[in-house]
Amino acid sequence: MEELMGELVGRAAEAAALGAALDRAAAGNAGIALVSGDAGVGKSHLVGALTRQAARRDWTVLTGQCAELGESIPYMPLADALWRAAREPGAEVLREALETRPVLGRLLPDGDGAPDGASELGQQQLFGAALGLLGELGQRRPVLLVLEDLHWADRSTRHLLTFLSRVLQRERVCLVGTYRSDDLHRRHPLRPVVAELVRLPNVTAVDLRPFAPSETAEYLAYLDGGTPPSAEEVARVHQRSEGNPFYAAELHAAARTGEDLPAGLADLLLARMERLSDDAQRVVRVAAVAGRRVNDELVRRVSGLDERAVGTALREIVEQRLLEPDGADGYRFRHALLAEAAYADLLPGERTRLHAAFAALLAEPPASLLPRAAAERAHHSLAAHDLPVAFAASLRAGREAERMGAPDEAHDHYDRALELWDAVPDADAVAGAAREEISLAAARASARAGDTRRGISRLRRLLAVTDPADLRLGVKIREHLGSLLYELDQDEEATAVLREAVDLLPADPPTPERAGALAAYLRTLVYSEEHARLSALAEEAIAAARATGATDAEASALISLAVYREWREGAAADAAALFGRARDLALAAGNYPVAMRAAYHYARVPFDRGELAAATAAADDGVRLALDHGVEWSTFGTTMRCLQYLIHYTTGDWERADRLADDFAVQVVRAPEALVSAYALFCEVARGSDGVRERLRWIEPLWPQDSLLVYISRGLAAEHCLWNGDPATALGHAEAALAAFDHHDPPSIRAAATVLWAHAERGGVDRATADALLERARAAMVIVPGGYPRVWIGVEGHAWLARVEAEHARALGVNDPELWRRAAEAFTYGDPDGGFVYEVARSRWRLAEALVERGRREEAAEEWRRAVATAERLGAAPLLAALRDLGARARLRPGAAPGDGPEGGSLTALTAREREVLKLVAEGLGNKEIAAALYISPKTASVHVSNIMAKLGVTSRGQAAAVAHRAGL
Incomplete structure (x- = not known):
C-alpha cells in the first residue's frame, strides 16, 4: 500500500492497517475496519485515499454516509452507497444484482420505500439480501463498502453493521466504517456496538490520533506546495489546533487574511455548545474564561450556581464531551479551540467581570496555593484591566517558572511585565529590581530555551539603552551577550565584548559581576593567542567568585581551566575531576546552563579517552539533568543529547541509538532541532535507510545557520552518496563539510578522510591535492586556532588520522594494507x-x-x-x-552453507522473526504492509529488512526475495 501512504501525512501506520484489510479481502478473507477520531482529524481524507486506491486496483467501491437525522431514515448509508454506485457508468452488474433483490431496491429513492425496520422478517430479508449482494459482487471483483459518520447511524444501520461484521468471512469484501469518537458520549447507542465489534477477530480498530508537531510541519508544507513553514508558524498552528488537521488548515488559511479564529470554524465549535442546557452553557463560558484547565471549585464560585446545579451541569458537559476530567479536582476542554470559541462568544463586559472574579479568588488561599496560581492571576488581571496586579503577578510567575526549569514560560512572563512597566506606578519598587534587570532575566530565559539569537538581539538592545554609569549592570549584560555570541561561533566579537566587561570593574575589591565576566572571558581564551594568560586569570576568577559567593562563576572558570589543562597539558584525568566539581557547584547555584556545560565535558572526557562504559553512564546522567531542568534545547542540552546518541552508535548499540532517535524529528524547522536530527543520520546512512533523503530534505534549508550542522549532515550525505555509487555528488558534500570548520579544528580530520574516499572512488587525485588534505588533517591534530601546539586529542582523532593516511595512499593508487591495519587497530x-x-x-x-x-x-x-x-x-x-x-x-x-545465494548470506543466520519478514518481502509486501501483518511498527519492519539484507549480503529487496524463493521459504 505504498501508493496509498504516498497521499497522506502522518498516517503511515493507519494506512498500513487499512491496506492490510484490503489485501486480506482480495485474498478471500473479509476484512472489517472501524476508523475513529475526533471531528477534523482526517478520517474522511484517509478513507478517501483508500477508496481511490481500491478503484485503481479495479475494485467495486460503494460509499455511503449517515446524516444527522436521527432514526427517521433507516439504512441511510447503505441506500446512499447503492444509489450512488448504481448511477455510475458501467454499473450494469450492480443494477442487475439489485433487480434480483427487490428488498434492496426499495431502499433507493425510486424504489417502493424502505422495509419496515420494526419487522423482524423484513429486516432479516434485507440483511440476507445485502450479504448476498456483496458476495455476488465480490465473486467478480473485490468490494470495498464504506459507511461514513456512523455516530449518526440509525438503529437499523447499527444492526446491519453488526450483522455484516459477524457473518462476512470468506467473501472478497472489505467493510470500513468511520465515526467521531468525540461524539460518543457515555450513553451514545453506537458505543456498545463498537465495544462488541472490536472483539471480533476480523475487525480492525483504527484510531486516528492528532498530528505530532513534526507532522503538523509536514502538513503545512504540503498545503503550501512543499515550502517548509517557519518555526513560529508551526508552533502557533500546532498549539492552537493540537494536531487536528482540519483545524490546522483553517487556522493556517485564516492567518493569511489576518483572522484569529475563522468564523466557520467558530460556528462549528459553538454548535456543540448550543445543545447544552442554560446552566451547562453558563458553566462552559465560565470555564472558557478560566482557561484550558478548569478548577472545579473556582468554576463553581465564579459561575454563581449552587453546588448541585454545577454538578449537574458538569455531568452534562462531560457526557457531551466538551470537557473531560483532569485530575482529582478539575476538568479540561477536549480541544483548545472549543475554549477559544466559547470565550470569543462572550460579551466584552461579561468577559471582564468573569476575569476579575477569577483574579480575586486567585489572590487568596486556597486558590493562591494552586500550581501556576501567579501565572493565572496575571492573565486574569490583565484581561480585567487591573494592570498593577497583572504586573506583580507576572514577575512572580516569571521567577517561579525559572525555578521550575521552564525558560520559555519565564521569558513570556517577564516580557509581559516589561510591557506593563510604564503603566504601573513605582514599578521598580513593586518589582524589587530595575527594569534593566528584568530585561536581562528575559534575555537569559530566551537563551536557556534554545533561542540564542533572540537572546543576543535583546541583549544588544538592552546594552544600547543602559546607563553607562551603571557599571555593574553593564558588566552583567556584556557577560551574557559575550557568552551567547561565543556559543554562535562569533568568537572575535565575543572576546571583545567580554574583555570590555572585565575592564569595566577593578580587580580590587572583588565583585560577583567581575568574577562572572572573567569566567565568561576565560572560555574565549582557551583557543586564542592569549591562552598564556588563562591560568592566571582563572585563579583570579575563582578567588573572586569564592570571595563574593558567585558559585556559578567559580564553576564556569573551573570548566575553562579544565579544558585548558586537558588540551595544553594533556591532563585529561585531572580535567575530568574538575568538570565533575564544576557541575556540582553549578547545580548548587541553580545555574543549569553552566551545569550542562560541565556535564557535557564530564561525559566527553571518557569518550575521548575511549572509556566508553564510563562515557555512556555520564552521558545518560547528563541528558536526565537537561530534561529535569528544562534546558534540553539550550546549547549544551542539545549537544549532550547528540553526544549520548553518538556514544551508543560508537559502541555498536544501535538498538539503543534507534530508541533515542525516535525523538529526533525528521520535519525540523529550527537549527537546534536540525542538529539533533542530523545525528540520526549516523545509523541511517550506515544501514542504508530509505529515510536518509527525507531527513536531509528538511535539514538542508537550515545549513546556513550552523557550521556543526553542515559538518554532520553533509559529511554523512557524502557517505550515503558513496555507498550508492555517486562519488561526484559525494565529493561536493564532503568538501562542504570540510569547509565548515577552521583548518585547525579536529572535525577536519574525518571530513578530509571522506573527501579522499570520494576522490579514490572517482579514480584518484593529483598528489598536490591529496597531500594538502593529509597535511590539513595532521595540522588539526597538533595545532589549535591560536597557533600553539595541542597536547591532547582523543583516541578517535588519532584513529581518523590513520584513516586519512590510508585513504591518502589509496587515492594516489597505493592500497597499503599496513596503513589500513593501523587504522583498524586505532579504532x-x-x-x-x-x-x-x-x-x-x-x-x-x-x-x-x-x-x-x-x-x-x-x-x-x-x-x-x-x-x-x-x-x-x-x-x-x-x-x-x-x-x-x-x-x-x-x-x-x-564452503558456503546450503541456501546461500550467489549474492552471499545464509538463511541460517536469520532469526525466526527475520524469516517471517523475509517471507513477506518475497510476497512483494512493503514495510508498512509487513508492519500491519506482523503487528509491529513500520520502523521496526524497516530495521528487520535492513538486517536481513545485511545478513544475506544483498542490496535490494528483489535480491532478498530471490534468495528466499531459491531456499523454498
Whole structure:
C-alpha cells in the first residue's frame, strides 16, 4: 500500500492497517475496519485515499454516509452507497444484482420505500439480501463498502453493521466504517456496538490520533506546495489546533487574511455548545474564561450556581464531551479551540467581570496555593484591566517558572511585565529590581530555551539603552551577550565584548559581576593567542567568585581551566575531576546552563579517552539533568543529547541509538532541532535507510545557520552518496563539510578522510591535492586556532588520522594494507572486541581488499570474516554488500552453507522473526504492509529488512526475495 501512504501525512501506520484489510479481502478473507477520531482529524481524507486506491486496483467501491437525522431514515448509508454506485457508468452488474433483490431496491429513492425496520422478517430479508449482494459482487471483483459518520447511524444501520461484521468471512469484501469518537458520549447507542465489534477477530480498530508537531510541519508544507513553514508558524498552528488537521488548515488559511479564529470554524465549535442546557452553557463560558484547565471549585464560585446545579451541569458537559476530567479536582476542554470559541462568544463586559472574579479568588488561599496560581492571576488581571496586579503577578510567575526549569514560560512572563512597566506606578519598587534587570532575566530565559539569537538581539538592545554609569549592570549584560555570541561561533566579537566587561570593574575589591565576566572571558581564551594568560586569570576568577559567593562563576572558570589543562597539558584525568566539581557547584547555584556545560565535558572526557562504559553512564546522567531542568534545547542540552546518541552508535548499540532517535524529528524547522536530527543520520546512512533523503530534505534549508550542522549532515550525505555509487555528488558534500570548520579544528580530520574516499572512488587525485588534505588533517591534530601546539586529542582523532593516511595512499593508487591495519587497530581504542565497532569493520573491509591485491589471501579472509560478522550484527547493509562483493570477486567464501545465494548470506543466520519478514518481502509486501501483518511498527519492519539484507549480503529487496524463493521459504 505504498501508493496509498504516498497521499497522506502522518498516517503511515493507519494506512498500513487499512491496506492490510484490503489485501486480506482480495485474498478471500473479509476484512472489517472501524476508523475513529475526533471531528477534523482526517478520517474522511484517509478513507478517501483508500477508496481511490481500491478503484485503481479495479475494485467495486460503494460509499455511503449517515446524516444527522436521527432514526427517521433507516439504512441511510447503505441506500446512499447503492444509489450512488448504481448511477455510475458501467454499473450494469450492480443494477442487475439489485433487480434480483427487490428488498434492496426499495431502499433507493425510486424504489417502493424502505422495509419496515420494526419487522423482524423484513429486516432479516434485507440483511440476507445485502450479504448476498456483496458476495455476488465480490465473486467478480473485490468490494470495498464504506459507511461514513456512523455516530449518526440509525438503529437499523447499527444492526446491519453488526450483522455484516459477524457473518462476512470468506467473501472478497472489505467493510470500513468511520465515526467521531468525540461524539460518543457515555450513553451514545453506537458505543456498545463498537465495544462488541472490536472483539471480533476480523475487525480492525483504527484510531486516528492528532498530528505530532513534526507532522503538523509536514502538513503545512504540503498545503503550501512543499515550502517548509517557519518555526513560529508551526508552533502557533500546532498549539492552537493540537494536531487536528482540519483545524490546522483553517487556522493556517485564516492567518493569511489576518483572522484569529475563522468564523466557520467558530460556528462549528459553538454548535456543540448550543445543545447544552442554560446552566451547562453558563458553566462552559465560565470555564472558557478560566482557561484550558478548569478548577472545579473556582468554576463553581465564579459561575454563581449552587453546588448541585454545577454538578449537574458538569455531568452534562462531560457526557457531551466538551470537557473531560483532569485530575482529582478539575476538568479540561477536549480541544483548545472549543475554549477559544466559547470565550470569543462572550460579551466584552461579561468577559471582564468573569476575569476579575477569577483574579480575586486567585489572590487568596486556597486558590493562591494552586500550581501556576501567579501565572493565572496575571492573565486574569490583565484581561480585567487591573494592570498593577497583572504586573506583580507576572514577575512572580516569571521567577517561579525559572525555578521550575521552564525558560520559555519565564521569558513570556517577564516580557509581559516589561510591557506593563510604564503603566504601573513605582514599578521598580513593586518589582524589587530595575527594569534593566528584568530585561536581562528575559534575555537569559530566551537563551536557556534554545533561542540564542533572540537572546543576543535583546541583549544588544538592552546594552544600547543602559546607563553607562551603571557599571555593574553593564558588566552583567556584556557577560551574557559575550557568552551567547561565543556559543554562535562569533568568537572575535565575543572576546571583545567580554574583555570590555572585565575592564569595566577593578580587580580590587572583588565583585560577583567581575568574577562572572572573567569566567565568561576565560572560555574565549582557551583557543586564542592569549591562552598564556588563562591560568592566571582563572585563579583570579575563582578567588573572586569564592570571595563574593558567585558559585556559578567559580564553576564556569573551573570548566575553562579544565579544558585548558586537558588540551595544553594533556591532563585529561585531572580535567575530568574538575568538570565533575564544576557541575556540582553549578547545580548548587541553580545555574543549569553552566551545569550542562560541565556535564557535557564530564561525559566527553571518557569518550575521548575511549572509556566508553564510563562515557555512556555520564552521558545518560547528563541528558536526565537537561530534561529535569528544562534546558534540553539550550546549547549544551542539545549537544549532550547528540553526544549520548553518538556514544551508543560508537559502541555498536544501535538498538539503543534507534530508541533515542525516535525523538529526533525528521520535519525540523529550527537549527537546534536540525542538529539533533542530523545525528540520526549516523545509523541511517550506515544501514542504508530509505529515510536518509527525507531527513536531509528538511535539514538542508537550515545549513546556513550552523557550521556543526553542515559538518554532520553533509559529511554523512557524502557517505550515503558513496555507498550508492555517486562519488561526484559525494565529493561536493564532503568538501562542504570540510569547509565548515577552521583548518585547525579536529572535525577536519574525518571530513578530509571522506573527501579522499570520494576522490579514490572517482579514480584518484593529483598528489598536490591529496597531500594538502593529509597535511590539513595532521595540522588539526597538533595545532589549535591560536597557533600553539595541542597536547591532547582523543583516541578517535588519532584513529581518523590513520584513516586519512590510508585513504591518502589509496587515492594516489597505493592500497597499503599496513596503513589500513593501523587504522583498524586505532579504532579498537585498545580493546580488540570493542572501540568504534563500525569503523573497525569498515577499516577491515579495506584491509582485506588491500591484502587480496597483494596475494595474501588467508590474512584477507580472516579480516573479511571479522568485518562480515560485525556488519551482520549491526545491520550495516551497504558495508555488508561491499564485503559480499569483495568476497565474491576474491573467492573468500569457501564452503558456503546450503541456501546461500550467489549474492552471499545464509538463511541460517536469520532469526525466526527475520524469516517471517523475509517471507513477506518475497510476497512483494512493503514495510508498512509487513508492519500491519506482523503487528509491529513500520520502523521496526524497516530495521528487520535492513538486517536481513545485511545478513544475506544483498542490496535490494528483489535480491532478498530471490534468495528466499531459491531456499523454498
